Amino acid sequence: MTFGDHIREVREQRRRESTAFSVRQVAQRIEVEPAYLSKIERNLVPPPSERTIRRLAEELHEDPDVLLAMAGKVSLDLQEIIRRRPRRFAELLRQLREAPDPALSRLVREVRDGDW
Amino acid sequence: MIELNRETLRFRFPEVHSEANCSIEFQRTLRIPDDNNSHPLPPGLGTFPLLHVDDFADRLPADWSRHGGVFMPMYQAEALWILFSGGYPMAVKVAAGKIDAISGLPFRNELTAKPQDYAVLPDQPWLDGFCVQEGLIRQFVAMPLGQGYTAEEQITGVAEHGGLQLVVYPMKAAEYERRLRPGEAGVAYADYGVAPQAVADMGLAPGGLMRQQIYEDEHGLDAWEQDVRSRCFVHLLNSATFRQVTGAAPPHEPPTADDYDRCGLPWFDYYDGDRETLAGAKPLARLDSVAARKVKEGEEPRTDDGGRPKQPRRILKLVPDRNLVREGCF
Incomplete structure (x- = not known):
C-alpha cells in the first residue's frame, strides 16, 4: 500500500x-x-x-x-542519531535486520535504578 | 523495566502480564497562588524534557550517578504535575526528597496500607502535589535544596536527597484477570564543561492549595504483585544550568497564573464522587508553604505568591474517563 x-x-x-x-x-x-x-x-x-x-x-x-x-523517509532525529555514530549504528542495524520483534524489544535501553 | 521514550517514562512488567504497563510524564504548569485559598487544577503546558543521568554523568554530581535514573530541568519556583496513563492497575509511590507525597512519612520501597502511601492507577489520572487534607493538595514547587523550603528539609531538617522518587508495582495477573480485565465482569475503566559540584540540586516544596482527591485503594494490599517493582529517581536540575550540562536550551519559563487567566484560558475541576478518598497526611498538613516560609524568614513573597482576589474565569469540569484531557495552551 x-x-x-x-x-x-x-x-x-x-x-x-x-x-x-x-x-x-x-x-x-x-x-x-x-x-x-x-x-x-x-x-x-x-x-x-x-x-x-x-x-x-x-x-x-x-x-x-x-x-x-x-513515505520513504527517515526522520531528522533518527538521521542525526546515525550521523553521530555512523559505523556503530550501521553495524547494529545490519546485525538486527532479521531479528524477531521480541528480541528487538529486549534491546530497549532501560532507565538505570541505582542506590538511594 | 523502565524505558525513557522521549519525554515519557514507560514502566513495563512483561513477567507479570503482557498488558502490565503504564506511563508517567511530568507536566509543566502554572504556579497557582500560594494564598491559602483552594484553587482548581491548572492546565498542562507540555512535558518536561527527561534525560538519562548516565549520559551526562561527568557533568552532574556524583550522587546523581549513584542514584541512577533521569533528570529534568526546572526553574526555581516552577511547578509540575505528574500524569499517569495506562489501563492496567498499578500502585504508584511518589516521594519528594524521600518523603512520601501521600502519607508524609519517610520513603520506603514497600507499599503500606495504613496509612496508604501510594496512588492507584488508572483511578488516579494525575498527582499535583502533597496530600495535605481530604480533597486538598499543596502544589509541587521546585526550590533549591539547602534553603529550608522543601518538604524533605521541613520534615527531616536535612537537605540530603532532593528530586522525586517513583516506585511502581503492578497488580497481580490473577487479580487483573479475575476482576478487572476490560470487557469482562468487574470495574470498567473508563561540551560544556560544568564542574559537577556547580550543579545546584533542587527539591520539591509545598506551594499553593489545590482541589484534588487522592483515591483510596479499593483492591487491597494483596492485589499488588509486591515482589515485582520498578524504581526511578528523577533528579531536578535548575534550568539555569541545564544548557551548561546538556548543551540544549531549557524550556521557556511558564506564564504566571494571572497572565494565563487574563487570556481566558481554562482551569479544571475533577471529581469522582463514587470513590473513597484519602484523608490527607498530618505531617504534610503541618508544612509551611513557600510563601508562608518566606514571610516567616522576613522575605518578600514573589508577586505571584500573594494570590488573586478573583476566582479563575473559566473552570472546566472533568468527569472520570480513560482519555482525560487537561491541556492548556499559551
Whole structure:
C-alpha cells in the first residue's frame, strides 16, 4: 500500500465517525491546501515534507515513524542519531535486520535504578 | 523495566502480564497562588524534557550517578504535575526528597496500607502535589535544596536527597484477570564543561492549595504483585544550568497564573464522587508553604505568591474517563 492510499484509508475511516475528517477540514488543520492533500491521497504527487507528515500523523492518531517510513523517509532525529555514530549504528542495524520483534524489544535501553 | 521514550517514562512488567504497563510524564504548569485559598487544577503546558543521568554523568554530581535514573530541568519556583496513563492497575509511590507525597512519612520501597502511601492507577489520572487534607493538595514547587523550603528539609531538617522518587508495582495477573480485565465482569475503566559540584540540586516544596482527591485503594494490599517493582529517581536540575550540562536550551519559563487567566484560558475541576478518598497526611498538613516560609524568614513573597482576589474565569469540569484531557495552551 502506498503512503497516499494509507492516508486516504485512515482518514476515510475516521470520517465515517466524524465529519471533522473531511479532506478540507484535515487539510485546514495541518495547514495545506485541500487540493494538495487530495493529490497526496491519489498518489499524484510525492509524499509531503516530514513536518506535514508529522502533522498528519498527529491528526490521524498514527505513528509518525511508521508514516515517515511509508513515505520513504527517515526522520531528522533518527538521521542525526546515525550521523553521530555512523559505523556503530550501521553495524547494529545490519546485525538486527532479521531479528524477531521480541528480541528487538529486549534491546530497549532501560532507565538505570541505582542506590538511594 | 523502565524505558525513557522521549519525554515519557514507560514502566513495563512483561513477567507479570503482557498488558502490565503504564506511563508517567511530568507536566509543566502554572504556579497557582500560594494564598491559602483552594484553587482548581491548572492546565498542562507540555512535558518536561527527561534525560538519562548516565549520559551526562561527568557533568552532574556524583550522587546523581549513584542514584541512577533521569533528570529534568526546572526553574526555581516552577511547578509540575505528574500524569499517569495506562489501563492496567498499578500502585504508584511518589516521594519528594524521600518523603512520601501521600502519607508524609519517610520513603520506603514497600507499599503500606495504613496509612496508604501510594496512588492507584488508572483511578488516579494525575498527582499535583502533597496530600495535605481530604480533597486538598499543596502544589509541587521546585526550590533549591539547602534553603529550608522543601518538604524533605521541613520534615527531616536535612537537605540530603532532593528530586522525586517513583516506585511502581503492578497488580497481580490473577487479580487483573479475575476482576478487572476490560470487557469482562468487574470495574470498567473508563561540551560544556560544568564542574559537577556547580550543579545546584533542587527539591520539591509545598506551594499553593489545590482541589484534588487522592483515591483510596479499593483492591487491597494483596492485589499488588509486591515482589515485582520498578524504581526511578528523577533528579531536578535548575534550568539555569541545564544548557551548561546538556548543551540544549531549557524550556521557556511558564506564564504566571494571572497572565494565563487574563487570556481566558481554562482551569479544571475533577471529581469522582463514587470513590473513597484519602484523608490527607498530618505531617504534610503541618508544612509551611513557600510563601508562608518566606514571610516567616522576613522575605518578600514573589508577586505571584500573594494570590488573586478573583476566582479563575473559566473552570472546566472533568468527569472520570480513560482519555482525560487537561491541556492548556499559551
